Amino acid sequence: MSTKLGLTVLDRGSLSAARELEDFPLRLFPEWRLPLRVAFGLMAFFFFYLLIRDVIYAYVEQRKDISYRIMVSLANKVFPIVSLIMLSLCYLPGVIAAFLQLYRGTKYRRFPDWLDRWMLCRKQMGLVALGLAFLHAIYTFIIPIRYAVRHKLISRVVDEIDNKTTPFDFDKTEAWGTDSFYVLGILGFFLYVLLGLTSLPSVGGTLSWREFSFIQSKLGHLTLGICTAHGYIYGWNKFLRPTTYKWYTPPGYMLCLIVPSVVLVLKVLLLLPCVDRTLTRIRQGWERTQPREEKFMNKSTNL
Template sequence: MADVSNMVPLKDISAKCDRVCIFGTGDFGRSLGYRFLQAGYNVVYGSRGQSNYGLLPKGSEVLGHAEAAEKCDIIILAIHREQYGFLSSLSHILERKVLVDVSNNLKMNQYPESNAQYLAQLLPKAIVVKAFNTVSAWALQSGTLDASRQVFVCGDDAESKERVMDIARRLGLTPLDQGYLLAATELENYPLQLFPLWRLPFYIAVGLTAFIFFYSVLTDVIYRYVTEHVDISFRIAVSLANRVFPVVSLILLGSVYLPGVIAAYLQLHRKTKYRRFPSWLDRWMLCRKQLGLVALGFAFLHVFYTLIIPNRYYVQNKRNNFILSKIKNNETFQFDTTVAWRHDMYMSLGILGFGLYVLLGITSLPSVSNAVNWREFRFVQSKLGFVTLMLCTGHVLLYGWNKFLYSSRYNWYLPPAYMLSLVIPCTVLVLKFFLMTPCIDRKLTKIRQGWEGNVKHKPSQRYKDSSLV
């Protein structure tokens, strides 16, 4: 029989594993304590005073820092870097303890090293793991973790990282291993970033909107005032806005698919897929989703503005004057079948294009994209995406019809704003048409499957390569 005289009781082991110590009784420390208690952990707070004991979750134990640290193997440090100084006096107690650093800074790269690395230097005999810094106190306490369920974890000790990740899973979170403690700098900068992938689309959208708006004011409002002394500035609020939004939306939609087409032609030119794209193209491709969603927002504005057009005073007045003039002159309005066809097709393409536009936006949501496989997602975002671009481009072409033939439409020799919106989409569709031809499509598919046209292997080199397989 085995000698059980020196064995630790299973009850004590279980209690130690299910007990967590938290240094810090602020908002995050209290919220994390609530979450631990709900998950079945025994929570011990290490505190320096008794000022806010009444705010701590019921069922938790409050002790001094030294006493609390002695009771637990895992200690959550919910304190700021400036307060790490007192931990030096507890170095003998914290030896081989797992210290989970959850701190963040006020600005990016505030210190030469990350808080977690500084803590590891301060307590070299402790095991430091960075985690939970991307989860908010409000989300922990309210339970609404849909937007912040992921927990990034990094550390130099694999076993300790796994223990922290197990705790995160038990709390209902999704841990992601980010590697060694060197990654802590990136993790601490992450919560301080404000929509990093949205900045470029936002700047592009604002710049385009401002340009198209002032361009339309110049060619419509200012031109009429200078040449005819007619003040139509009231049209800025609705008419010009409803011209700017669809123009910007179509340009942005074309910009979503233009980098993919450029990348395809680069691969065809290089005859390989193993060379990096230029940095500007990489950055452009990474923000295509955000560009598309911004474009969808402008399309929604166009739809809403279009719906209120019949209720405008200007439109009603113009319609009434037209009807009265016909009655006064005893004239009838001749029905034109060609105009009717053009108008109905124009409206139909707009409705179909907007419907697919919305479908693209819905499938880009994480909750929806996670429910489809990669082939289904690619079909919607790529195949249907180009169909959407084609429908929206056709919508604008039917709106313009043959107006581009009349010099009177070119105020100050400048083309109307809607013509500017056709440049990028038409370019994308023409380039895509050539990529879809069988001979080019076969070659591109071959390259994307790994074929390289510029690589010539020597027989000896091929033999060496095959020996490594």
């Protein structure tokens, strides 16, 4: 438990340092720059990736113009994909730091600069991810009132009646699958919002350290797990279909599941009793093999 506290303290100290920099008059939102750049970079990449796979593919291969999907359908794929990646990027540096400490066998050596900077903007990364999740939720709520969706529904019924040969059966697996998909999404969003609320200065201020670390670590990883499961269920029966891989490219949701899955697997490894025990001892000040003086000497030769 002190494990995460170590990181949190570091984080908070540096955040208050960052706050002093804010008064420097020429920079707006310095700690938001990196997260926003990452978010816009990812959004641009996935937007063009999905534009090619969905709209341009349909135009080239099937001569169908489905460009109207750009506004809502495409955006509603880009937002959750980037949101999930950003959320996992909040928890990746903590995992990397833990493995670095395990590898070095000590907590007395500083993390590399890039890891430090990354850790300092985790809160902002999480809030950007929450913003995108919020957009994803609203985009989902308005799906049924869209013209294209209503039109498709009506066409479907008209087809159904014209073509009486295939009986219109209720598929229970489909009902369970889609409902589980929605429920995981709702629960994930709910926990997301909870995490966002505790990051409000006035709410976070009323929590004790243990409580803050409990929420940010335990609840955070639970949120990541639920949202990743939400992504896996989305593609559950599409992973093995060849039609999924248009032009031999994997669909967007598969790409976005890579980082969260890696984070979750590494986190589970860290929770294994033997690993967890070593890590806890390291964070309490214990060092592998060398006494403290020797380590400082080694360090100078290592660097």
